[in-house]
Amino acid sequence: MLQNAGRILQAIPGLKPIVHCITNYVTVNGCANIVLACGASPIMAQNVAEVEEVASFAKALVLNIGTVDNVEAMVLAGKKAKSLGTPVIFDPVGAGATSLRNRTAERILKEVKPDIIRGNMSEVRTLGGLAASTKGVDAAAEDSAGIGTSAKMLRDIAKDLNAVVVATGVKDLVSDGRRVYHIENGHSMMAYVTGTGCMLSTMTAAYAAAAGKEGYLAAAIGATAAMGIAGEMAYEAVMTLGAGVGTFQQKLFDAIFAMDASTLLERGKVYEDTV
Amino acid sequence: MLQNAGRILQAIPGLKPIVHCITNYVTVNGCANIVLACGASPIMAQNVAEVEEVASFAKALVLNIGTVDNVEAMVLAGKKAKSLGTPVIFDPVGAGATSLRNRTAERILKEVKPDIIRGNMSEVRTLGGLAASTKGVDAAAEDSAGIGTSAKMLRDIAKDLNAVVVATGVKDLVSDGRRVYHIENGHSMMAYVTGTGCMLSTMTAAYAAAAGKEGYLAAAIGATAAMGIAGEMAYEAVMTLGAGVGTFQQKLFDAIFAMDASTLLERGKVYEDTV
Amino acid sequence: MLQNAGRILQAIPGLKPIVHCITNYVTVNGCANIVLACGASPIMAQNVAEVEEVASFAKALVLNIGTVDNVEAMVLAGKKAKSLGTPVIFDPVGAGATSLRNRTAERILKEVKPDIIRGNMSEVRTLGGLAASTKGVDAAAEDSAGIGTSAKMLRDIAKDLNAVVVATGVKDLVSDGRRVYHIENGHSMMAYVTGTGCMLSTMTAAYAAAAGKEGYLAAAIGATAAMGIAGEMAYEAVMTLGAGVGTFQQKLFDAIFAMDASTLLERGKVYEDTV
Numbered sequence: 001m002l003q004n005a006g007r008i009l010q011a012i013p014g015l016k017p018i019v020h021c022i023t024n025y026v027t028v029n030g031c032a033n034i035v036l037a038c039g040a041s042p043i044m045a046q047n048v049a050e051v052e053e054v055a056s057f058a059k060a061l062v063l064n065i066g067t068v069d070n071v072e073a074m075v076l077a078g079k080k081a082k083s084l085g086t087p088v089i090f091d092p093v094g095a096g097a098t099s100l101r102n103r104t105a106e107r108i109l110k111e112v113k114p115d116i117i118r119g120n121m122s123e124v125r126t127l128g129g130l131a132a133s134t135k136g137v138d139a140a141a142e143d144s145a146g147i148g149t150s151a152k153m154l155r156d157i158a159k160d161l162n163a164v165v166v167a168t169g170v171k172d173l174v175s176d177g178r179r180v181y182h183i184e185n186g187h188s189m190m191a192y193v194t195g196t197g198c199m200l201s202t203m204t205a206a207y208a209a210a211a212g213k214e215g216y217l218a219a220a221i222g223a224t225a226a227m228g229i230a231g232e233m234a235y236e237a238v239m240t241l242g243a244g245v246g247t248f249q250q251k252l253f254d255a256i257f258a259m260d261a262s263t264l265l266e267r268g269k270v271y272e273d274t275v
Numbered sequence: 276m277l278q279n280a281g282r283i284l285q286a287i288p289g290l291k292p293i294v295h296c297i298t299n300y301v302t303v304n305g306c307a308n309i310v311l312a313c314g315a316s317p318i319m320a321q322n323v324a325e326v327e328e329v330a331s332f333a334k335a336l337v338l339n340i341g342t343v344d345n346v347e348a349m350v351l352a353g354k355k356a357k358s359l360g361t362p363v364i365f366d367p368v369g370a371g372a373t374s375l376r377n378r379t380a381e382r383i384l385k386e387v388k389p390d391i392i393r394g395n396m397s398e399v400r401t402l403g404g405l406a407a408s409t410k411g412v413d414a415a416a417e418d419s420a421g422i423g424t425s426a427k428m429l430r431d432i433a434k435d436l437n438a439v440v441v442a443t444g445v446k447d448l449v450s451d452g453r454r455v456y457h458i459e460n461g462h463s464m465m466a467y468v469t470g471t472g473c474m475l476s477t478m479t480a481a482y483a484a485a486a487g488k489e490g491y492l493a494a495a496i497g498a499t500a501a502m503g504i505a506g507e508m509a510y511e512a513v514m515t516l517g518a519g520v521g522t523f524q525q526k527l528f529d530a531i532f533a534m535d536a537s538t539l540l541e542r543g544k545v546y547e548d549t550v
Numbered sequence: 551m552l553q554n555a556g557r558i559l560q561a562i563p564g565l566k567p568i569v570h571c572i573t574n575y576v577t578v579n580g581c582a583n584i585v586l587a588c589g590a591s592p593i594m595a596q597n598v599a600e601v602e603e604v605a606s607f608a609k610a611l612v613l614n615i616g617t618v619d620n621v622e623a624m625v626l627a628g629k630k631a632k633s634l635g636t637p638v639i640f641d642p643v644g645a646g647a648t649s650l651r652n653r654t655a656e657r658i659l660k661e662v663k664p665d666i667i668r669g670n671m672s673e674v675r676t677l678g679g680l681a682a683s684t685k686g687v688d689a690a691a692e693d694s695a696g697i698g699t700s701a702k703m704l705r706d707i708a709k710d711l712n713a714v715v716v717a718t719g720v721k722d723l724v725s726d727g728r729r730v731y732h733i734e735n736g737h738s739m740m741a742y743v744t745g746t747g748c749m750l751s752t753m754t755a756a757y758a759a760a761a762g763k764e765g766y767l768a769a770a771i772g773a774t775a776a777m778g779i780a781g782e783m784a785y786e787a788v789m790t791l792g793a794g795v796g797t798f799q800q801k802l803f804d805a806i807f808a809m810d811a812s813t814l815l816e817r818g819k820v821y822e823d824t825v
Contacts, residue, residue, distance in 0.1 A: 027307075254795065
């Protein structure tokens, strides 16, 4: 799996795919920079008068509801991208935190049907509940599932949502509804930099653009491992320098910029779970 | 006072209070990162359809009019926070610069009644004038007050506004309407990084959330001293490295991340003024 | 020409001109910081209820359509600035990429008549076509011009638009409609940091504010050379440190902060073209 991911990563600079992002104003700069750092080309465009046109030439689309803006633009761009077979990555920031976010996430799931979803475990479980409830399934039962059953739960959610789903946390989980992988890279200091999740979703879009439809699972695993490894490398640099979170953020971009297939293979800790 | 501030700072990571920010798109990323760096948890949410819900679970609220957006959301969230006893911090960016900003600041003062106000001296004096004028007091007379009388003036403004007021500048002043403190930390290079004021307001919210209502004065003093000390430490690092403002910004975050009660006590220069 | 540019640069901190920016949410933080780093004072204000008031006291205005927001505010502020003789710098981000961007750029050209335009060669050629088409000139013929004729083409576009035009790329070109200069500073790593173009446009505004109307050409050349030199210096620092794009971005700000007339003269590679 990591060898596939490495090939995808190496293909990005040659393709220089345009990644269309409709996202939040908090972390948008980091999202644009992470796309550049891995060799792709970002375009942030959310005006309803142009998003379909942009989606028609972009090679991947990211929908991020971090500040729940531009939802109409997200639906318009999302439908256009789907109609063209362009991968749509959805980041359901704050799903579960407010009813507006739940309604918005539900709308995007229904109307756009994203190909890849990346959130933290709580957000992903909320999405699983939303998907389940619309089919009359007992969401409450799913919500009570413990962490021990999280791999199976994620597989079921991915199956329900018909998407590759990435649930990040202390341990990252990725599933396409059939197989489940967990990734043991990363560092706790990543939680002290705003936007590492948003940046991972955006980088996943760059990988997906280079991977093609059959490679979405490998793209999601590769991007998640790459971000985790970059976190480890940034932490090592910070320790060497006796520095803190400001330096960590900078070194995270340095590490993504330097990431290559051999680093992914050497440092990636990706394991398939039996579920 | 600094010992109280130190206890507040040490309490933040254990409480990990959610700080709700309705702010401007220029400095929002730094505001989120500064909240994380001192151990709290930021949520940037300004959609009118959810701000009251977010304000109902957040432990502090920041209203920043840097680009004079989302004023309805600010009033809605502010009223909700006040009704729950959640501290509301107001940053009147650019008050005095345009009539729109004056009207907006006046509306927030009247309708929300913030607990803590943080601005530069010019903005704070404008607020004092707005408050005064609504009560028929001679604002012009107040405005002509010289720098020598600034401590007394700040005390009167804080009393009028019934808030803890922080006026930052070469020397920072803090008053709760009874006592006045000045803080001699900081470095002139801070003026070369956009958003140090916005970040201080946001960090003050994290301190206030951990302090509780009786501790707002100590929270404001502690956050102001911490930011000033971080500026000094960042400048020292920049001098060692032979660097400039880009490095300074990074080192400022490193210093806030490393800030603890003993550093506050050792390096804090906080003095009570007799007024 | 570089000596003029050096004098302009040296004048900025004494004047501390206010640079009014109506720009995009992706790169706005870097734009504010670059203005500060060269000694000017940024104000980001886009509310239609205040932009004319802000434009009336600002010393330069930047209009950047990176996310095609706030177009009404741009036109209002632009007309006010022009009526006062305040320099207006236009950054036509993405012109040529969507029809919305073309219509918006055309509107700003017609209704505001910017003094300085800064874009990449593709954007500038699109503007040339828009200007030409409105006068019935054969835009298609111009569009087919090769890179060998780019100096002459830029001169004609600048003449048509009655503006100083900066076209950045591997080689940067600047023309006021009569003379054409090319600048050979810069480094390819600049393309891996989002917003270097937006930042150059904003810094050009600071230079133009200090230059006065007769100095717009020297201001544009000086800012472009300064940004290119900063890119070279940042790259040198990154090589010394064995770092990547995160560090590069930080060092770019360090270099702009340290930039002075003698560095401009020593390292600037500015040549007049014969056209």
